[in-house]
Amino acid sequence: xxxxxxxxxxxxxxxxxxxxxxxxxxxxxxxxxxxxxxxxxxxxxxxxxxxxxxxxxxxxxxxxxxxxxxxxxxxxxxxxxxxxxxxxxxxxxxxxxxxxxxxxxxxxxxxxxxxxxxxxxxxxxxxxxxxxxxxxxxxxxxxxxxxxxxxxxxxxxxxxxxxxxxxxxxxxxxxxxxxxxxxxxxxxxxxxxxxxxxxxxxxxxxxxxxxxxxxxxxxxxxxxxxxxxxxxxxxxxxxxxxxxxxxxxxxxxxxxxxxxxxxxxxxxxxxxxxxxxxxxxxxxxxxxxxxxxxxxxxxxxxxxxxxxxxxxxxxxxxxxxxxxxxxxxxxxxxxxxxxxxxxxxxxxxxxxxxxxxxxxxxxxxxxxxxxxxxxxxxxxxxxxxxxxxxxxxxxxxxxxxxxxxxxxxxxxxxxxxxxxxxxxxxxxxxxxxxxxxxxxxxxxxxxxxxxxxxxxxxxxxxxxxxxxxxxxxxxxxxxxxxxxxxxxxxxxxxxxxxxxxxxxxxxxxxxxxxxxxxxxxxxxxxxxxxxxxxxxxxxxxxxxxxxxxxxxxxxxxxxxxxxxxxxxxxxxxxxxxxxxxxxxxxxxxxxxxxxxxxxxxxxxxxxxxxxxxxxxxxxxxxxxxxxxxxxxxxxxxxxxxxxxxxxxxxxxxxxxxxxxxxxxxxxxxxxxxxxxxxxxxxxxxxxxxx
Amino acid sequence: xxxxxxxxxxxxxxxxxxxxxxxxxxxxxxxxxxxxxxxxxxxxxxxxxxxxxxxxxxxxxxxxxxxxxxxxxxxxxxxxxxxxxxxxxxxxxxxxxxxxxxxxxxxxxxxxxxxxxxxxxxxxxxxxxxxxxxxxxxxxxxxxxxxxxxxxxxxxxxxxxxxxxxxxxxxxxxxxxxxxxxxxxxxxxxxxxxxxxxxxxxxxxxxxxxxxxxxxxxxxxxxxxxxxxxxxxxxxxxxxxxxxxxxxxx
Numbered sequence: 001x002x003x004x005x006x007x008x009x010x011x012x013x014x015x016x017x018x019x020x021x022x023x024x025x026x027x028x029x030x031x032x033x034x035x036x037x038x039x040x041x042x043x044x045x046x047x048x049x050x051x052x053x054x055x056x057x058x059x060x061x062x063x064x065x066x067x068x069x070x071x072x073x074x075x076x077x078x079x080x081x082x083x084x085x086x087x088x089x090x091x092x093x094x095x096x097x098x099x100x101x102x103x104x105x106x107x108x109x110x111x112x113x114x115x116x117x118x119x120x121x122x123x124x125x126x127x128x129x130x131x132x133x134x135x136x137x138x139x140x141x142x143x144x145x146x147x148x149x150x151x152x153x154x155x156x157x158x159x160x161x162x163x164x165x166x167x168x169x170x171x172x173x174x175x176x177x178x179x180x181x182x183x184x185x186x187x188x189x190x191x192x193x194x195x196x197x198x199x200x201x202x203x204x205x206x207x208x209x210x211x212x213x214x215x216x217x218x219x220x221x222x223x224x225x226x227x228x229x230x231x232x233x234x235x236x237x238x239x240x241x242x243x244x245x246x247x248x249x250x251x252x253x254x255x256x257x258x259x260x261x262x263x264x265x266x267x268x269x270x271x272x273x274x275x276x277x278x279x280x281x282x283x284x285x286x287x288x289x290x291x292x293x294x295x296x297x298x299x300x301x302x303x304x305x306x307x308x309x310x311x312x313x314x315x316x317x318x319x320x321x322x323x324x325x326x327x328x329x330x331x332x333x334x335x336x337x338x339x340x341x342x343x344x345x346x347x348x349x350x351x352x353x354x355x356x357x358x359x360x361x362x363x364x365x366x367x368x369x370x371x372x373x374x375x376x377x378x379x380x381x382x383x384x385x386x387x388x389x390x391x392x393x394x395x396x397x398x399x400x401x402x403x404x405x406x407x408x409x410x411x412x413x414x415x416x417x418x419x420x421x422x423x424x425x426x427x428x429x430x431x432x433x434x435x436x437x438x439x440x441x442x443x444x445x446x447x448x449x450x451x452x453x454x455x456x457x458x459x460x461x462x463x464x465x466x467x468x469x470x471x472x473x474x475x476x477x478x479x480x481x482x483x484x485x486x487x488x489x490x491x492x493x494x495x496x497x498x499x500x501x502x503x504x505x506x507x508x509x510x511x512x513x514x515x516x517x518x519x520x521x522x523x524x525x526x527x528x529x530x531x532x533x534x535x536x537x538x539x540x541x542x543x544x545x546x547x548x549x550x551x552x553x554x555x556x557x558x559x560x561x562x563x564x565x566x567x568x569x570x571x572x573x574x575x576x577x578x579x580x581x582x583x584x585x586x587x588x589x590x591x592x593x594x595x596x597x598x599x600x601x602x603x604x605x606x607x608x609x610x611x612x613x614x615x616x617x618x619x620x621x622x623x624x625x626x627x628x629x630x631x632x633x634x635x636x637x638x639x640x641x642x643x644x645x646x647x648x649x650x651x652x653x654x655x656x657x658x659x660x661x662x663x664x665x666x667x668x669x670x671x672x673x674x675x676x677x678x679x680x681x682x683x684x685x686x687x688x689x690x
Numbered sequence: 691x692x693x694x695x696x697x698x699x700x701x702x703x704x705x706x707x708x709x710x711x712x713x714x715x716x717x718x719x720x721x722x723x724x725x726x727x728x729x730x731x732x733x734x735x736x737x738x739x740x741x742x743x744x745x746x747x748x749x750x751x752x753x754x755x756x757x758x759x760x761x762x763x764x765x766x767x768x769x770x771x772x773x774x775x776x777x778x779x780x781x782x783x784x785x786x787x788x789x790x791x792x793x794x795x796x797x798x799x800x801x802x803x804x805x806x807x808x809x810x811x812x813x814x815x816x817x818x819x820x821x822x823x824x825x826x827x828x829x830x831x832x833x834x835x836x837x838x839x840x841x842x843x844x845x846x847x848x849x850x851x852x853x854x855x856x857x858x859x860x861x862x863x864x865x866x867x868x869x870x871x872x873x874x875x876x877x878x879x880x881x882x883x884x885x886x887x888x889x890x891x892x893x894x895x896x897x898x899x900x901x902x903x904x905x906x907x908x909x910x911x912x913x914x915x916x917x918x919x920x921x922x923x924x925x926x927x928x929x930x931x932x933x934x935x936x937x938x939x940x
Binding site for chain 2: 282283286288387391392393394395396397399400404405407408409414415416491492493494497
């Protein structure tokens with residue numbers, strides 16, 4: 001076919017002008033009717049959009065975003081469709097459909113502009129303003145090519161629906177809209193083919209698909225007269241469907257194109273960050289968190305309209321995977337239904353629209369927010385709703401006890417602050433209050449202070465810091481829980497109380513740089529504490545250790561490992577919330593390179609695609625029976641790998657995965673990267689028990 | 691219906707408690723205090739009743755200094771409607787606590803008094819029983835289940851031999867055991883929201899109860915600190931050790 005087309009392009013007779021007549025074969029009355037219908041369609045579109053915007057405006061005003069950020073996001077996240085991860089088939093289908101749609105939309109607008117200009121300048125039908133010559137040639141070739149992308153995209157989406165696998169929503173409305181788009185695309189080509197046949201457009205090969213259609217009609221023996229009637233009929237069908245699509249758009253799932261764009265451009269929540277609550281506001285309104293739709297921010301209500309119910313969040317949610325009653329997609333869809341419900345006053349959301357159990361199932365691992373191509377954060381909706389539940393006293397049992405203990409004793413274990421240095425027995429660890437001249441503060445965290453297993457992480461870290469001659473100190477009895485867990489459970493005021501105490505202590509001790517081995521502490525000190533007036537340079541121990549290794553400040557590894565195989569589990573708050581995936585691997589590589597005999601294998605889900613251990617968001621304090629804990633499939637994944645050692649970089653991961661592996665009687669040993677590194681430096685003595 | 695819930699403020703049980711050097715008191719100055727856990731169960735049960743039945747008022751009472759605001763605010767955050775602090779600087783034994791509470795009961799005329807079976811600081815386990823006797827009310831101690839059947843109250847109580855079920859006519863007094871319920875979490879946000887609820891202070895002297903101490907604390911002594919464990923090589927060695935300790939040779 002291609003050489004034949006080429007022949008057509010090169011050998012066709014010299015035309016007077018390379019163009020086509022706009023509204024060719026469409027009589028004046030029909031043009032008027034078309035414009036009238038277009039006005040109606042655009043009116044319906046505008047009204048539909050207005051209705052949605054009015055709903056969004058029921059929310060609280062959201063923060064403002066800088067223009068350069070808006071432009072960058074518009075290019076990267078919207079036009080370049082940069083946020084697709086996973087599901088290659090659907091992702092490709094979307095890129096094809098989207099790019100085709102955008103080009104055809106632009107093409108239609110350009111034709112409209114040409115027609116309007118020609119009318120304004122009083123041009124004859126065969127004397128266009130700019131829709132001619134080389135421009136026309138490029139225009140035809142580009143729109144024709146992208147039209148095919150558009151049709152293939154629609155076809156792939158329909159095929160996926162017919163095959164029926166996957167967690168995406170298959171409502172008739174959505175199938176209808178994809179079918180409608182497909183028919184619009186196909187009729188477009190048919191109209192083009194008939195037009196080429198009728199008007200004998202010069203260089204028809206520039207519209208290859210349309211030209212093939214024309215050839216097809218010719219081969220089928222379509223006569224000039226019947227071609228005219230067919231063209232007129234199909235043109236109307238094409239026009240009516242396209243205008244119908246415009247009118248339907250803001251009432252259908254296609255609304256995601258508008259709301260999604262608004263959300264991708266204006267969203268104001270980096271992963272790992274939470275919106276602060278003002279105490280005065282709580283005092284005056286008596287309200288904390290989100291009780292009804294009106295308590296969400298406007299940008300969150302836009303998120304609800306942006307959701308197409310594709311189910312990527314559900315597929316990646318570790319709580320859903322563990323059989324907990326939580327699907328992030330259903331949370332968003334249920335909230336959307338609540339926003340669209342006509343009842344006033346609005347329904348109470350936590351405990352009614354979204355069940356308590358659902359809200360407590362979330363580990364705040366942020367996989368849902370990270371995977372969503374439209375930048376929706378179901379997790380943030382969940383934590384906002386949790387805040388309200390906490391205010392209502394709707395938490396009982398062991399997680400409630402953990403919060404009470406944190407409140408009273410400054411740590412979830414409830415143990416005395418005076419015992420915070422028990423882990424350091426015999427290690428001579430300097431306290432910041434006695435040793436004012438330190439460069440970096442080692443933030444030990446509650447787990448390493450009170451949990452016997454995690455204490456060994458802190459012991460390893462200080463031995464490494466000492467080996468590298470890092471001038472460090474710890475707060476010791478002055479340290480309190482960061483409040484990270486409390487905040488993500490929804491206990492904002494407890495968090496604020498703890499953060500105020502810590503910010504005051506850190507200020508008193510003149511702390512500027514902090515290292516912590518806990519990604520939750522790192523994230524909280526980085527993202528939560530600036531909201532409370534605490535600005536520090538905060539690094540994870542993997543980053544500091546990688547830096548010390550790169551600067552040759554640590555001795556070279558010497559261990560022999562007897563065929564140990566090591567794998568690494570990325571912590572959510574390190575890999576996703578803080579984008580740190582290279583540093584822990586560099587630390588492990590340094591431990592391995594001592595002999596080259598300790599291979600590192602990657603788990604199937606690694607780096608940003610890691611899967612939660614089940615300990616985040618306060619889930620650490622829920623006493624699920626082992627088989628029902630979030631993260632069991634992750635444990636299985638680790639047990640099924642070739643690894644004999646699981647390296648972790650987070651105390652919660654160590655406890656949750658360690659418990660999970662022990663429950664399976666697995667022989668995989670769980671060690672922090674600092675322990676692995678220290679053992680490789682001095683194999684005979686090991687890290688030493690406290 | 692009105693439910694009165696007497697509460698006590700006790701040192702946090704997670705903390706190490708030591709006697710003062712002179713043995714006259716317990717060092718509690720720098721130790722966080724909480725509402726007595728058994729009393730929290732009583733508050734929770736009263737609030738649940740108020741959520742289940744109509745027109746139920748839950749009133750929480752505490753006897754002590756201004757520091758009692760904290761446990762009472764906790765009770766209000768959990769759902770009690772109002773609180774009363776009976777201001778009294780003197781340390782009281784259970785008998786005198788019961789007598790002050792009797793005066794409060796006569797003033798408030800509740801249908802039910804729900805309270806913890808004992809306080810976790812002195813573990814006396816007397817106040818509820820004394821109060822029921824002083825009021826000449828039916829009582830059910832160590833309750834693990836409560837149910838209203840008509841105008842009667844059916845209570846399952848935990849005994850050493852199993853569950854005993856009693857039916858009480860109101861007004862009555864019930865003391866709560868551990869398994870009755872799981873108290874809800876009174877967060878700071880909840881306490882803040884409950885700040886508008888009334889918290890009244892009455893001086894103990896106003897109640898017209900002459901305090902007559904019957905129990906005098908002579909001395910406090912710290913318990914033995916736990917000795918470090920020892921790792922044994924075998925189960926046999928362990929059995930031998932036990933036998934030796936029990937004096938049956940080995």
